[in-house]
Amino acid sequence: MSTVAxxxxxIAEDSAVLRDGLVQLLxxxxxxxxDAVADPESLTSAVARFCPDVxxxxxxxxxxxxxxxxxxxxxxxxxxEGLGVLVxxxxxxxxxxxxxxxxxxxxxxxxxxxxVADVADFVDAIRRVACGGxxxxxxxxxxxxxxSKKGDSLSGLTPREREVLALMAEGRSNTAIAQAxxxxxxxxxxxxxxxxxxxxxxxxxxxxxxxxxxLRYLES
Amino acid sequence: MTxxxxxxxxxxxxxxxxxxxxxxxxLDTVVRAPSTHTIARTPFTRRSxxxxxxxxxxSFFAGIGMAFVAGLMALGVALAVTFIGLxxxxxxxxGARGFARLHRNLARxxxxxxxxxxxxxxxxxxxxxWLQSALRDRVGWRAAxxxxxxxxxxxxxxxxxxxxxxxxxxxxVNPWVHDFNGTPxxxxxxxxxxxxxxxxxxxxxxxxxxxxxxxxxxxxxxxPWVVHLLVSVDKMLMRSLLGPDPVSLRVRTLExxxxxxxDASAATLRRIERDLHDGTxxxxxxLAMRLGLVKAKLxxxxxxxxxELRTLVDEAHRGxxxxxxxxxxxxxxxxxxxxxxxxxxxxxxxxxxxxxxxxLSFTLFDRPTPAIEAIxxxxxxxxxxxxxxxxxxxxxxxxxxxxxxxxxxxxRDDGVGGAQLxxxxxxxxxxxxxxDRVRSVDGHLDIASPPHGPTVxxxxxxxxx
Numbered sequence: 242m243s244t245v246a247x248x249x250x251x252i253a254e255d256s257a258v259l260r261d262g263l264v265q266l267l268x269x270x271x272x273x274x275x276d277a278v279a280d281p282e283s284l285t286s287a288v289a290r291f292c293p294d295v296x297x298x299x300x301x302x303x304x305x306x307x308x309x310x311x312x313x314x315x316x317x318x319x320x321x322e323g324l325g326v327l328v329x330x331x332x333x334x335x336x337x338x339x340x341x342x343x344x345x346x347x348x349x350x351x352x353x354x355x356x357v358a359d360v361a362d363f364v365d366a367i368r369r370v371a372c373g374g375x376x377x378x379x380x381x382x383x384x385x386x387x388x389s390k391k392g393d394s395l396s397g398l399t400p401r402e403r404e405v406l407a408l409m410a411e412g413r414s415n416t417a418i419a420q421a422x423x424x425x426x427x428x429x430x431x432x433x434x435x436x437x438x439x440x441x442x443x444x445x446x447x448x449x450x451x452x453x454x455x456l457r458y459l460e461s
Numbered sequence: 462m463t464x465x466x467x468x469x470x471x472x473x474x475x476x477x478x479x480x481x482x483x484x485x486x487x488l489d490t491v492v493r494a495p496s497t498h499t500i501a502r503t504p505f506t507r508r509s510x511x512x513x514x515x516x517x518x519x520s521f522f523a524g525i526g527m528a529f530v531a532g533l534m535a536l537g538v539a540l541a542v543t544f545i546g547l548x549x550x551x552x553x554x555x556g557a558r559g560f561a562r563l564h565r566n567l568a569r570x571x572x573x574x575x576x577x578x579x580x581x582x583x584x585x586x587x588x589x590x591w592l593q594s595a596l597r598d599r600v601g602w603r604a605a606x607x608x609x610x611x612x613x614x615x616x617x618x619x620x621x622x623x624x625x626x627x628x629x630x631x632x633x634v635n636p637w638v639h640d641f642n643g644t645p646x647x648x649x650x651x652x653x654x655x656x657x658x659x660x661x662x663x664x665x666x667x668x669x670x671x672x673x674x675x676x677x678x679x680x681x682x683x684x685p686w687v688v689h690l691l692v693s694v695d696k697m698l699m700r701s702l703l704g705p706d707p708v709s710l711r712v713r714t715l716e717x718x719x720x721x722x723x724d725a726s727a728a729t730l731r732r733i734e735r736d737l738h739d740g741t742x743x744x745x746x747x748l749a750m751r752l753g754l755v756k757a758k759l760x761x762x763x764x765x766x767x768x769e770l771r772t773l774v775d776e777a778h779r780g781x782x783x784x785x786x787x788x789x790x791x792x793x794x795x796x797x798x799x800x801x802x803x804x805x806x807x808x809x810x811x812x813x814x815x816x817x818x819x820x821l822s823f824t825l826f827d828r829p830t831p832a833i834e835a836i837x838x839x840x841x842x843x844x845x846x847x848x849x850x851x852x853x854x855x856x857x858x859x860x861x862x863x864x865x866x867x868x869x870x871x872x873r874d875d876g877v878g879g880a881q882l883x884x885x886x887x888x889x890x891x892x893x894x895x896x897d898r899v900r901s902v903d904g905h906l907d908i909a910s911p912p913h914g915p916t917v918x919x920x921x922x923x924x925x926x
Binding site: 256262357363 | 735742743746747749751754
């Protein structure tokens with residue numbers, strides 16, 4: 242792997258089989274796992290002790306198996322500036338995304354658990370979140386696009402522009418979007434400019450600001 | 462039930478037998494020969510006094526009630542073809558409810574007999590709506606029936622209840638006020654005895670008065686029992702006619718049961734979701750993750766380390782097999798396939814699979830409904846699992862037989878005993894869930910498990926639910 246210091250990760254996941262698997266995967270991909278715990282309290286103390294770059298948190302954990310992981314994640318973000326938080330769960334609830342992104346979209350991720358199967362994408366998402374970027378599950382974006390009251394103005398976009406918008410909302414950079422769609426960077430830039438013009442959004446190069454702009458637009 | 466466990470057994474959803482018990486105790490007091498002590502005391506108890514009061518007051522109101530209701534109803538029938546007739550009839554029925562409340566209050570105040578309030582009268586809008594609702598008011602009609610039956614009841618009250626007390630009083634007092642001359646001013650039943658009776662035939666003087674006085678004493682001890690008997694009959698009438706309509710009561714019970722069943726099935730769904738989420742789904746995600754890792758390694762073009770890949774594939778393989786087992790167990794927990802061929806085969810499978818040697822005695826010749834079969838199956842499965850885990854038993858037995866309209870399951874083991882719902886419940890949340898399931902069909906579950914055993918768990922389920 243690279244010579245730079247590895248990204249340090251804390252894991253909170255109550256299912257032992259999945260927790261072990263995650264540790265194995267992240268270590269294999271060159272991350273340093275500072276701690277792997279099974280409940281929110283242990284995560285809070287683990288983060289305070291080891292100061293990881295990013296915390297990967299299951300939303301549903303003991304004791305009530307509802308959203309204590311999410312609440313712990315939101316608290317951690319408030320208490321530890323610069324800590325990236327990636328929450329993941331078996332189901333996507335747009336409400337959770339809204340809670341997570343309530344203040345800003347830097348260093349936030351929300352993924353379906355299934356995404357760990359695509360190792361490269363998952364690892365990429367953790368890297369983005371650790372570096373202050375955004376990683377939203379395509380499912381979150383799909384739900385946001387579907388639930389948006391701005392359906393009329395979205396219908397003004399070409400199919401390609403809609404694809405670009407969706408990838409942008411996930412938190413991908415122009416380069417990443419270009420790779421995903423197998424087009425040139427320039428083409429993506431043109432699409433992005435068109436989208437911002439059509440939706441009347443302020444132009445921004447910083448990818449997480451773009452995410453926020455798009456999300457605000459969709460939610461409003 | 463053995464010592465130490467009745468409280469547990471009772472708490473497990475035994476049906477409410479209080480009304481039946483009340484009836485029995487009432488009949489017992491009337492029918493069973495009372496002891497000398499009771500006989501001596503009875504005339505001077507509060508009960509005798511209040512019952513006499515009830516006899517007098519309720520007979521008085523029975524007269525008024527009958528006059529009112531019968532009057533309006535007669536008018537109603539006479540003018541039945543007109544609206545006035547129907548209105549009179551409806552008014553009579555509405556009035557009957559009022560008298561019913563009066564009688565309920567009397568019963569509560571004087572007899573300590575609490576008769577539940579029926580549902581309040583609900584009228585539809587408009588005069589026609591009111592008329593229709595009143596004429597169809599089952600509670601009102603039943604109250605009217607009570608008022609009609611109360612007439613012969615009151616006649617009996619006056620001539621057999623009140624009159625005995627009056628005669629007792631008259632017999633006791635008469636010799637003194639009449640200076641041992643003349644005849645006692647008897648009334649009611651005693652009148653037929655005394656007037657043409659042997660006591661008045663030629664006898665006079667001291668023997669007659671002694672006889673009258675002794676009769677009075679005897680009547681004092683007899684009267685409260687006659688009154689009590691009559692009042693008991695009246696109580697039965699009131700309970701069946703002045704309480705809530707049995708139809709609406711049944712509806713209420715069914716509504717309650719339905720809520721309970723819905724809650725139970727919601728809890729079951731939640732449990733299944735939890736099992737899927739925490740078990741199978743997590744297994745599959747971990748499996749996909751390992752395969753993803755293998756795929757990433759194969760795609761990377763780096764030199765492959767076969768041992769590392771083998772470990773990953775091994776783990777993935779094991780995870781897949783575990784997921785299959787978990788899914789199968791889960792599916793069996795939702796509906797046991799063994800039940801398709803009948804309860805006997807399913808229980809035989811359970812008995813055969815149990816780690817403790819288990820005998821099955823099955824004498825059920827007609828099949829209960831599928832829901833009951835499933836509950837019976839889960840009960841036995843859970844109980845056998847508990848036997849295997851906790852009882853240290855060398856043998857167990859399952860008995861499944863018909864008991865009237867009920868299916869009775871008895872699971873017995875010769876283990877260490879001391880089983881309690883709480884202890885079993887803490888080790889397997891299944892048993893607590895089982896009690897809920899049994900209750901949801903109005904069944905009950907008893908545990909008898911003295912220290913040193915044996916443990917006998919009896920489950921009664923309705924054949925059809």
